[in-house]
């Protein structure tokens with residue numbers, strides 16, 4: 001692509017990204033295949049590591065930029081276009097030097113919060129969140145993972161390199177980009193795209209003690225160094241609730257792990273997300289999920305008849321998403337301090353509301369894809385302050401970012 005054309009398409013997408021809430025993937029999907037492939041190469045590095053990439057490609061940017069610019073100024077930030085052109089040239093020639101992210105690649109509020117919360121692992125967090133994320137698959141338990149891998153290698157239909165996950169007993173990791181969704185294996189429901197950490201959260205929801213060794217007291221810790229297997233045999237016929245199910249990433253994993261035994265109730269306030277969940281469940285051949293829309297603020301009333309009836313309840317709450325920045329690098333350009341403030345209170349409210357569904361002896365799991373203390377350990381302490389007479393704290397901790405996206409998960413057992 002020539003410089004003028006790149007400058008034009010990059011400028012258009014960049015400006016829309018900074019001015020509107022439209023997601024990067026949606027903006028890329030509107031481009032021609034050629035423009036999309038070039039933008040997919042240059043945009044993520046600039047979003048992830050603007051300051052270190054500028055330095056590496058020789059574009060000078062004034063001290064404090066881009067984080068001291070408002071949205072309008074960011075939409076027309078001339079350095080972004082210059083970096084894109086230089087970066088594209090270096091990539092074409094295969095001459096881009098290795099670029100290590102630094103604290104300055106993050107907006108000051110995020111940088112300071114990470115340093116204040118996790119000073120000793122902050123450098124690793126900054127570096128991991130700016131690396132490209134691998135594409136991970138969760139292989140259905142209907143299919144043997146090793147056989148799937150062997151068949152794929154022998155078939156050679158698509159030039160793709162895969163390796164077993166080092167974290168999830170259900171996972172395969174793709175070592176290069178592949179249009180994997182256009183395959184008969186996907187149509188037959190043999191796999192889903194799911195980050196390995198998200199797979200672990202599903203496993204942890206059913207068996208917290210067993211999968212607890214994968215978790216750490218701090219985010220960004222090195223991986224555990226071993227894969228823990230799924231318990232042998234058929235799982236008990238549990239009643240499981242996925243309270244914030246979204247489009248069903250974890251619900252589908254839970255249903256698959258339950259092997260059609262028991263029942264899974266997937267709740268969300270978003271009808272389109274639940275519709276996507278139902279579509280995915282049909283394709284995956286899962287028939288023990290009931291997807292139910294709930295109304296924001298009246299969860300307790302609508303679910304009162306199910307009080308104290310569930311063996312497992314997962315509350316994968318809305319959060320700042322800092323743990324998944326490597327997949328959604330645009331988040332850090334758009335999030336305001338004000339927009340972050342609402343999460344801790346919302347998380348505590350949802351945890352309290354859905355905790356009422358847990359049966360005596362059953363487990364409640366609070367999950368987020370962030371590592372901010374106010375959205376993780378502090379929510380846990382507040383919940384225990386109020387409900388410690390009915391719930392005891394079980395295993396929990398952080399996973400990634402690095403070995404997977406960054407997650408936090410904490411279990412509680414209902415004692416009365």
Ligand SMILES: C[S@@+](CC[C@H](N)C(=O)[O-])C[C@H]1O[C@@H](n2cnc3c(N)ncnc32)[C@H](O)[C@@H]1O
Nearest residue numbers: 243244245246248249250268269270316317318
């Ligand atoms: C982190 S996302 C969940 C992701 C999902 N568990 C997955 O694995 O793909 C949080 C979800 O909580 C939902 N949510 C927000 N408020 C809710 C409420 N009051 N009750 C249930 N779900 C809610 C959002 O619509 C969003 O889909």
